[in-house]
Amino acid sequence: SETHFGLTGLAVMGQNLARNVAHKGFPIAVHNRTTEKTETFLAEHGSEGQFTGSTSVEEFVNALTPPRAIMIMVKAGKPVDDVIAEIKPFLAKGDLLIDGGNSLFTDTERRVKELEAEGLRFLGTGVSGGEEGALNGPSIMPGGSQEAYAIVEPIFTKISAQVNGEPCCTFIGAGGAGHYVKMVHNGIEYADMQLIAEAYDLLKNGLGLTNEELHEVFTQWNAGDLDSFLIEITAQIFARKDDDSDGYLVDKVLDKAAQKGTGKWTSQSSLDLGIPVTAITEAVFARCLSSFKDQRVAASKILPGPTGGKIEGDRQQFIDDVRDALYASKVVAYAQGFDQMIAAAKEHGWTLNLGAIATIWRGGCIIRARFLDRIKEAYDAQPDLANLLLAPYFTEAVGNGQTGWRRVISEAARLGIPVPAFSSSLAYYDGYRRANLPANLIQAQRDLFGAHTYERTDKPGNFHSQWVE
Numbered sequence: 001s002e003t004h005f006g007l008t009g010l011a012v013m014g015q016n017l018a019r020n021v022a023h024k025g026f027p028i029a030v031h032n033r034t035t036e037k038t039e040t041f042l043a044e045h046g047s048e049g050q051f052t053g054s055t056s057v058e059e060f061v062n063a064l065t066p067p068r069a070i071m072i073m074v075k076a077g078k079p080v081d082d083v084i085a086e087i088k089p090f091l092a093k094g095d096l097l098i099d100g101g102n103s104l105f106t107d108t109e110r111r112v113k114e115l116e117a118e119g120l121r122f123l124g125t126g127v128s129g130g131e132e133g134a135l136n137g138p139s140i141m142p143g144g145s146q147e148a149y150a151i152v153e154p155i156f157t158k159i160s161a162q163v164n165g166e167p168c169c170t171f172i173g174a175g176g177a178g179h180y181v182k183m184v185h186n187g188i189e190y191a192d193m194q195l196i197a198e199a200y201d202l203l204k205n206g207l208g209l210t211n212e213e214l215h216e217v218f219t220q221w222n223a224g225d226l227d228s229f230l231i232e233i234t235a236q237i238f239a240r241k242d243d244d245s246d247g248y249l250v251d252k253v254l255d256k257a258a259q260k261g262t263g264k265w266t267s268q269s270s271l272d273l274g275i276p277v278t279a280i281t282e283a284v285f286a287r288c289l290s291s292f293k294d295q296r297v298a299a300s301k302i303l304p305g306p307t308g309g310k311i312e313g314d315r316q317q318f319i320d321d322v323r324d325a326l327y328a329s330k331v332v333a334y335a336q337g338f339d340q341m342i343a344a345a346k347e348h349g350w351t352l353n354l355g356a357i358a359t360i361w362r363g364g365c366i367i368r369a370r371f372l373d374r375i376k377e378a379y380d381a382q383p384d385l386a387n388l389l390l391a392p393y394f395t396e397a398v399g400n401g402q403t404g405w406r407r408v409i410s411e412a413a414r415l416g417i418p419v420p421a422f423s424s425s426l427a428y429y430d431g432y433r434r435a436n437l438p439a440n441l442i443q444a445q446r447d448l449f450g451a452h453t454y455e456r457t458d459k460p461g462n463f464h465s466q467w468v469e
């Protein structure tokens, strides 16, 4: 049968996506800049479906019958532009290019415009779920034009994860919307991971739990409201023994967190939009701070503060408090991420269906969680919800968990255990629920030193005062 779909870039993600497409019965042409990789791939997996290999870009494109749909799975940034430039001369009007990497959404906006002006089609598509998701069903977030999406919808909805019979793939919006939403997904993933790491620190160093006990606690948490992929894999990590010693592998891993940039982009965009996305940003900063290992080791011998102290009192109560702190902070992190998407949609003219976004994140992606059903329900009930915290379910969940949340943060401060994401989430919550903030003083200061003027609580208008005689 004719082959319309091709994929170039056979690293982990590309290989697994190509296999997924082939497993679902779609013929596929594959290509990689370094031809050996294509050959190895076909030798190992060529029997899994209908593959056509190629040794050059020209051969690759010509293996496809128009209208062609070509997925690009290469390193984000300049490589994507290079690959587009190489493929373009061989394309016909109406052909579709799909960038499935983690591209910056502004690059995607530009590429959509440039290619559409030349009669070509372009989809900037977020693909989540790591290599396992790519092979067995990722969450897919396509953005660009509806008609471009229609071309690959039958393939994408088949290869994506399925939850309750629904594909974890839906058209996200125009231009760079797909990559934007994927970026925020990754930002939320950073926050989720940091929150779990803070819970770990408190339970390990504050309470003195062993890896066996941590495994138990996380396994139990995974049976409740916190049920999610990240909690599940965390429980698994605590059970893994080291191959080279008596201990556990997690204790041998160097405490320097790496990052590839999507969390940073989320924070940068939130600052541009003026939306406080504190949990994600603290998570990015926490990774930065973790990377100064040598400085931290030196400072640990110089800077005074509590160390080695332990939680006193009921141990199970503290474990439950940490669970509540984790859940409440997670609600805040998601509320902020969704708030950011609302603001970005306004700024860029996208129509985002937030309930549908929560729906496609329920499977195939790193932040998949039971909790996303609640988010979908919240937006179904109230599509114009100003903030997720105001949805009755979340108002109640955070309200019920806040006593433990506050206790955990004060204990952490007492013991000198840093909990930046827990505490910034609580500060956001307390700020958001305050009718009055001390910003009156800031306005007074600005007016005093810079004549920036201020508004009054009792009458309209802008005022400037002579503050000092």
Ligand code: NDP
Residues within 6 Å of the ligand: 008, 009, 010, 011, 012, 013, 014, 032, 033, 034, 037, 073, 074, 075, 076, 078, 079, 080, 082, 083, 100, 101, 102, 103, 127, 128, 129, 130, 131
């Ligand atoms: P990499 O990001 O490591 O990219 C490697 C691939 O890019 C290779 O096929 C390489 O070809 C190709 N490449 C690099 N530069 C060029 C160029 N100038 N011209 C042509 N080809 C080039 O691969 P991954 O599979 O990890 O990721 C692919 C994309 O998916 C990235 O954008 C990544 O951020 C994203 N992503 C990755 C996830 C993951 O878990 N790894 C999860 C979700 C998204 P060659 O073999 O010739 O060097």
